[in-house]
Amino acid sequence: MDPASPVVPTTGPSAWNIANYLTVFRLLLVPVFAWLLLVDDGRNAAYRWTAFAVFAVAMLTDRIDGDLARSRGLVTNVGKVLDPIADKALVTMALVGLSAVGEVWWWVTIVVLVREWGITAVRFWVIRHGVMAAGRGGKVKTLLQTFGIGFFLWPRWTLPAPAFWDGLAWTLLGAAVVVTVVTGVDYLVQALRLRQTSERALRKRAERAARAARPSGTTEP
Template identity: 40%
Template sequence: MNIANKLTFLRVTLVFVFMALIWWIPGNMELNLWLALAVFIFASFTDFLDGYLARKLNLITNLGKFMDPLADKCLVTVAMLALVDVGDQWLNFKWPAWILAIILLREFAVSGMRLIAVTKNVVVSANIWGKAKTVVQMVMIIVCLCPIQSYFMGTLGLFLTYLALVLTIVSGVIYIWENKEVFKD
């Protein structure tokens, strides 16, 4: 297993560390949130790093193509679930569950399309819209997860949440539109 794939598997492991800090380790929730935030930032950095190393060192593998987006989706989904769960108690605003529902529906739709594409030997590569969506989602999670209570952080978090929602919808529509041939029999 190459270094890029090891970083991807580290990110998957960090999802469970993040979950433990939010839901399973009792004690000072504010401290747990800071630690969870640090874990999320580090895990997000591994996403950048594994992609960079895979391209730079020509370490692109089928395992990496499968696991990297899966690891990203696990990390982002668990973090958004945490925002919905603890947002009203510990963060700057209650994070709306309906936004998570829309984001998950998009992820399922695009993943389903990719599965259909694989059966037709078509590779659906990430595009700039999907990458922008992922970056904005990760930045939004960092801002929203930060336990600094302030009007500025709450407003910034809310703005980034709706920006992430718009990019999620737009990127999903673009993926499906650009790959509509996959649905033809």
């Protein structure tokens, strides 16, 4: 390199990138999806199919924006914050809407949402100690939730053998609830362990031990 050439500081990717645009697009789809789901108290088959299509597109953008961010080096702090918010907003609206129209029991919705938003709060609680990465269980949970909610969005009463589709939807959502609870407990245990074993926690304990071992009345040089 020419020694006379100016040094250009290295900066991270801009927050204005295609991956984040897709995340924002997914957020904007949430109220559209909600309206389509709740038309005629959820009994309009055409609107329900459209709501399902919007949900499917939103979940597809979730996969695409993550792949783009990783493959093109577009991972940003804005994306890290917005992406999980967009995902949880969509799942929250889907479950609340399905409960409001009488298709999913409210206790199922409450259990799932307490776990989803609770773990988000826990992540912020331990963020100074480290990042809790999503594990395989979390990915299985997301997959089961997506398919379970997707089948519930179908106007199953218009399909042949509606009892079969009802059973399939409940089986997938029931499995999602079990995995949701199990992974939630696992994340909580990880968070507690991280707060005890992180470099920050060990340093603070060492500092407290040093202060306790120092003779009373002495001061640091």
